[in-house]
Amino acid sequence: MSGAFSFLSHLECSRCHTLSLADAPAHLCTCGSPLLVRYHLDAIRTHLSKEMLRSRAPSLWRYHEMLPVRVADNVVTLGEGMTPLLPVKRIGQKLGIKQLFVKDEGVLPTGSFKARGAAVGVSRAKELGVNVLAMPTNGNAGGAWAAYAARAGINAVIAMPEAAPSITRNECAISGAKLYLVNGLISDAGAIIGRAVKTHHWYDASTLKEPYRIEGKKTMGYEIAEQFEWDVPDVIFYPTGGGVGIIGIYKALREMQDLGWIGERLPRLVAVQASGCDPIVRAWQEGASVSQFKEASHTIAFGINVPKALGDFLVLEAIRDTGGCAIAVSDDELLHAQRTLATNEGLFVCPEGAATLAAAQKLREANWLAEDERVVLLNTGTGLKYPDTVHVPIPVLQPHDDLSLE
Amino acid sequence: MSGAFSFLSHLECSRCHTLSLADAPAHLCTCGSPLLVRYHLDAIRTHLSKEMLRSRAPSLWRYHEMLPVRVADNVVTLGEGMTPLLPVKRIGQKLGIKQLFVKDEGVLPTGSFKARGAAVGVSRAKELGVNVLAMPTNGNAGGAWAAYAARAGINAVIAMPEAAPSITRNECAISGAKLYLVNGLISDAGAIIGRAVKTHHWYDASTLKEPYRIEGKKTMGYEIAEQFEWDVPDVIFYPTGGGVGIIGIYKALREMQDLGWIGERLPRLVAVQASGCDPIVRAWQEGASVSQFKEASHTIAFGINVPKALGDFLVLEAIRDTGGCAIAVSDDELLHAQRTLATNEGLFVCPEGAATLAAAQKLREANWLAEDERVVLLNTGTGLKYPDTVHVPIPVLQPHDDLSLE
Numbered sequence: 099m100s101g102a103f104s105f106l107s108h109l110e111c112s113r114c115h116t117l118s119l120a121d122a123p124a125h126l127c128t129c130g131s132p133l134l135v136r137y138h139l140d141a142i143r144t145h146l147s148k149e150m151l152r153s154r155a156p157s158l159w160r161y162h163e164m165l166p167v168r169v170a171d172n173v174v175t176l177g178e179g180m181t182p183l184l185p186v187k188r189i190g191q192k193l194g195i196k197q198l199f200v201k202d203e204g205v206l207p208t209g210s211f212k213a214r215g216a217a218v219g220v221s222r223a224k225e226l227g228v229n230v231l232a233m234p235t236n237g238n239a240g241g242a243w244a245a246y247a248a249r250a251g252i253n254a255v256i257a258m259p260e261a262a263p264s265i266t267r268n269e270c271a272i273s274g275a276k277l278y279l280v281n282g283l284i285s286d287a288g289a290i291i292g293r294a295v296k297t298h299h300w301y302d303a304s305t306l307k308e309p310y311r312i313e314g315k316k317t318m319g320y321e322i323a324e325q326f327e328w329d330v331p332d333v334i335f336y337p338t339g340g341g342v343g344i345i346g347i348y349k350a351l352r353e354m355q356d357l358g359w360i361g362e363r364l365p366r367l368v369a370v371q372a373s374g375c376d377p378i379v380r381a382w383q384e385g386a387s388v389s390q391f392k393e394a395s396h397t398i399a400f401g402i403n404v405p406k407a408l409g410d411f412l413v414l415e416a417i418r419d420t421g422g423c424a425i426a427v428s429d430d431e432l433l434h435a436q437r438t439l440a441t442n443e444g445l446f447v448c449p450e451g452a453a454t455l456a457a458a459q460k461l462r463e464a465n466w467l468a469e470d471e472r473v474v475l476l477n478t479g480t481g482l483k484y485p486d487t488v489h490v491p492i493p494v495l496q497p498h499d500d501l502s503l504e
Numbered sequence: 505m506s507g508a509f510s511f512l513s514h515l516e517c518s519r520c521h522t523l524s525l526a527d528a529p530a531h532l533c534t535c536g537s538p539l540l541v542r543y544h545l546d547a548i549r550t551h552l553s554k555e556m557l558r559s560r561a562p563s564l565w566r567y568h569e570m571l572p573v574r575v576a577d578n579v580v581t582l583g584e585g586m587t588p589l590l591p592v593k594r595i596g597q598k599l600g601i602k603q604l605f606v607k608d609e610g611v612l613p614t615g616s617f618k619a620r621g622a623a624v625g626v627s628r629a630k631e632l633g634v635n636v637l638a639m640p641t642n643g644n645a646g647g648a649w650a651a652y653a654a655r656a657g658i659n660a661v662i663a664m665p666e667a668a669p670s671i672t673r674n675e676c677a678i679s680g681a682k683l684y685l686v687n688g689l690i691s692d693a694g695a696i697i698g699r700a701v702k703t704h705h706w707y708d709a710s711t712l713k714e715p716y717r718i719e720g721k722k723t724m725g726y727e728i729a730e731q732f733e734w735d736v737p738d739v740i741f742y743p744t745g746g747g748v749g750i751i752g753i754y755k756a757l758r759e760m761q762d763l764g765w766i767g768e769r770l771p772r773l774v775a776v777q778a779s780g781c782d783p784i785v786r787a788w789q790e791g792a793s794v795s796q797f798k799e800a801s802h803t804i805a806f807g808i809n810v811p812k813a814l815g816d817f818l819v820l821e822a823i824r825d826t827g828g829c830a831i832a833v834s835d836d837e838l839l840h841a842q843r844t845l846a847t848n849e850g851l852f853v854c855p856e857g858a859a860t861l862a863a864a865q866k867l868r869e870a871n872w873l874a875e876d877e878r879v880v881l882l883n884t885g886t887g888l889k890y891p892d893t894v895h896v897p898i899p900v901l902q903p904h905d906d907l908s909l910e
Contacts, residue, residue: 156562156586176850177590177608180562182583188657202583205611208852209888245850251594255907260900265888271896272846272887278907279900286903294907440678444582444655446614481678482615482671482888490677494666494685497692501661501684501700 105142106166109133109309112412120166123226125307132306132409134349135166135313139356148328148359156180158214158317164353165218166313172225174250176207178217179317183325183474188442189455193462197472199331200445201322204480208242208269210401210448211318211343211478216242218314223301224250231255232295233303234287236339236401237262238479240277241269243303248273255300257287262400263483283395285405305340306408312346319350322474323360331365332471335454337478338369338378338424339402341413348416365474367422369413370457372397372429377406378413382424387411398429398487399449401478423466427456433487435459440481448484451477510574511548515539515715518818526572529632531713538712538815540755541572541719545762554734554765562586564620564723570759571624572719578631580656582613584623585723589731589880594848595861599868603878605737606851607728610886614648614675616807616854617724617749617884622648624720629707630656637661638701639709640693642745642807643668644885646683647675649709654679661706663693668806669889689801691811711746712814718752725756728880729766737771738877741860743884744775744784744830745808747819754822771880773828775819776863778803778835783812784819788830793817804835804893805855807884829872833862839893841865846887854890857883 109118111127112134118124120135127133142163154160158179167173183201190198203211220243223231232255233243240256247254254275258266259282270277280287288304295302302308323330330351336344344367354360371379375395381388389410397403407413417424427435429449436452439445454475461467481487493502515524517533518540524530526541533539548569560566564585573579589607596604609617626649629637638661639649646662653660660681664672665688676683686693694710701708708714729736736757742750750773760766777785781801787794795816803809813819823830833841835855842858845851860881867873887893899908 153558157588175588175590177588177611182563182581182613184581184583202613205583205613207588207608207611207850209615209886245846245852247850248847249850257901257907265891267896267898268887268891268894269852271898272843272852272894273850274847276909277896277898279898280903281900282903289903290901290905290907297906298909437678440651441654441680444613444651444653444679446651446675446678480615480888481674482886485671485674485891488674488678490673490683492673492677492683492685494687495663495696497686497688497695499696500703501663501696503682503704 103162103170104165104168105138105163106168107136107138110136123228123301124309125302133309135309137164139353143357151324158217158314161317161320166310167218167221167225169225172221174221174224174246175217176213176245176249178206178213180321181205183322186443189438193459194469195458195462195467195473196470199474200477201318201474202445202477204447204477208245209480209483210238210242211315212239212242214314214317215239215311215342216246216314219303219308219311220246220250220252222310223252228252228301231301231303232291234284234291236284236403237266238401238483241266244270244273244275247275255294257290259283259287265483283403283405305342312342312349315342315346316350318343318476319347320354323354328360330360330363331474333368333467334365334474334476335368335370335457336476337399337402337450337453338371338413339404339407341378341407341409343476343478344369344416345409345412348420364420367417367420368457369417369424370453371424371426372399372402372432372453373426374429375403375405376426378410379424379426381410381414382417387414399432399453401448401450425457425460427453427460431456436481436487445477446481447477448479448481449487451479509568509576510571511544511569512572512574513542513544516542529634529707530715531708539715541715543570545759549763557730564623564720567723567726572716573624573627573631575631578627580627580630580652581623582619582651582655584612584619586727587611589728592849595844599865600875601864601868601873601879602876605880606883607724607880608851608883610853610883614651615886615889616644616648617721618645618648620720620723621645621717621748622652622720625709625714625717626652626656626658628716629658634658634707637707637709638697640690640697642690642809643672644807644889647672650676650679650681653681661700663696665689665693671889689809689811711748718748718755721748721752722756724749724882725753726760729760734766736766736769737880739774739873740771740880740882741774741776741863742882743805743808743856743859744777744819745810745813747784747813747815749882749884750775750822751815751818754826770826773823773826774863775823775830776859777830777832778805778808778838778859779832780835781809781811782832784816785830785832787816787820788823793820805838805859807854807856831863831866833859833866837862842887842893851883852887853883854885854887855893857885
């Protein structure tokens with residue numbers, strides 16, 4: 099084990115805790131719940147100190163001992179990870195949050211945090227001998243998995259709502275994925291993929307239906323801890339659709355505790371949803387342990403338009419166990435927050451990422467956040483993929499014209 | 505000097521070599537040529553070893569001694585720099601180039617290499633007390649400078665051809681820049697900005713009309729050298745419009761020689777243009793030291809649609825002095841190369857970046873490149889900003905449909 103690239107041990111059901119072997123393609127537990135990846139953390143503890151990370155290359159693979167790829171040659175990478183943690187002081191001052199940060203996932207390959215899950219998920223799929231993978235997507239995950247699948251030499255089949263950001267079609271198509279548009283929501287696309295996977299015996303790469311996507315996403319948690327020099331922040335806001343980001347960060351926090359890298363105190367995790375699609379917020383408010391399917395869900399923040407998440411109970415557990423909460427913001431509020439981040443800090447974030455700022459403002463006003471807490475907003479993607487969120491009239495000049503300043 | 509954040513010394517005209525002071529806003533030399541920034545390289549040589557860089561954060565500011573910002577607090581950053589250097593083995597094998605790499609600038613903030621010039625240029629403008637900056641752009645530079653200006657609290661005035669990628673309008677507008685579209689080329693936009701700068705006494709941030717943008721771009725050269733462990737590659741391909749990227753890399757190479765960090769051998773620098781806008785290629789073929797204005801220029805690779813570059817003579821000098829060359833590729837060739845990179849390697853690059861692959865293929869076929877040479881293609885931006893380069897028919901399904909595999 100010592101000297102191994104990965105200290106992968108086995109899989110464990112997130113609900114019934116049944117254990118299973120990791121070295122064949124695995125999907126849901128027989129009880130229908132997602133599987134979590136477990137490692138020989140005691141062995142890692144002896145083998146690796148957090149100080150040893152410093153000199154490693156700035157990608158998520160710096161945490162390879164706690165990632166599931168056994169052989170380094172199977173790593174499929176586009177250089178993803180170690181995204182910037184940016185202080186946003188001007189906005190922090192306005193909101194009365196002295197130490198406000200944005201972790202900017204928009205600078206990852208394919209322009210969103212989905213690259214993390216795809217990098218690790220596709221690498222492991224390659225290692226397990228997968229030839230064809232299939233998945234539904236709200237756009238960004240499809241773009242990312244199509245790209246990494248192309249680099250791995252794996253065929254990808256992807257189904258996407260017609261209303262998903264159109265640039266993500268290009269990403270899938272140019273990478274050679276077999277792409278289908280669906281006149282419906284991601285839940286409809288998921289049902290189509292579910293049937294196709296059974297018929298064709300493809301590898302189901304749907305959210306939480308294979309265990310390795312979480313492992314990529316959890317590296318956000320490792321990076322945040324490392325960037326705060328292992329003194330974790332007080333609160334992390336995360337836009338929540340399928341919920342894998344927040345589940346992954348929570349998993350990383352628990353692993354880092356087991357490794358002795360961080361102490362007892364954890365950041366309060368806040369799940370942010372859009373008012374038009376807020377099943378987890380409703381479940382949280384009702385004290386329920388699972389969410390109800392949200393009928394006729396809608397929001398301009400397309401990535402979090404997920405009416406029912408398979409991992410809803412894991413999201414609710416993560417926010418409960420860390421003393422966090424779930425909160426919804428309206429499309430108007432998140433679009434306003436998007437402009438605020440761009441105008442004040444030059445950050446052109448996606449609508450989902452912008453929602454976290456709107457949520458932080460609300461929770462500060464409610465005094466749920468204190469003035470001196472260290473607060474991280476996760477921006478999950480670049481605004482470049484959402485051309486329709488900005489509408490400004492722009493004057494057109496002829497070459498002989500001069501600028502007119504009104 | 506020892507312990508200083510920057511070892512900035514003075515400015516020097518790139519043509520007549522007149523020296524000038526660096527600590528006031530500066531634009532062109534009285535002779536009309538661009539100014540270059542000079543440093544106390546001897547002092548840096550004593551103060552800083554290349555080994556000391558290893559433990560620094562992965563941004564271009566790791567090279568701060570060789571950058572012009574004197575006070576660390578004036579740094580305006582969105583986390584730019586240390587972009588991945590990705591082996592593209594599958595394509596290399598097809599082309600007979602065993603060691604082929606893409607340096608992917610698409611993962612920078614604002615999605616293009618322009619972030620480097622903007623980060624350093626805006627930081628220095630802030631340090632010099634600038635309140636309003638103005639510039640023409642083919643899109644990406646405007647998007648980047650608008651973002652960094654917003655973060656710096658500087659007002660930006662930007663003029664852009666109507667035909668520039670439309671998403672770059674959003675970037676400028678949402679960051680609060682004063683944006684104008686121009687019914688013409690970047691040269692027309694440049695003339696309008698030139699008149700406005702005189703009238704309103706704004707800071708002219710046009711390409712090469714202030715000396716600090718090059719300094720940001722040159723960090724590509726430092727990064728490439730560091731990523732190759734100071735044994736520089738044999739050839740670097742660069743898409744060339746205004747030429748600042750190639751000028752900056754050449755400047756970095758010369759500085760690193762003076763610092764004793766690299767040896768005598770330099771990479772051959774190759775300027776890649778589009779057939780529809782190839783003034784530097786023509787000048788190179790004719791053995792001229794400057795280029796002629798290209799009439800009715802056109803190419804889908806909009807960022808390199810620059811009919812006459814102010815720094816053309818510096819580009820020609822860089823490729824001559826390194827044993828490089830200049831080469832043009834057609835729009836069909838570069839679009840084909842764009843698909844090749846996406847399908848084979850999952851890299852969705854911009855058309856400008858794709859042009860470098862088309863050029864490498866041509867030069868390999870002509871045996872100008874040898875099979876065992878280490879070749880770097882500079883991808884200057886993400887394909888996400890160019891939705892119109894991909895056209896694939898995509899089937900639409902109803903929720904009850906099954907996937908149809910033909």
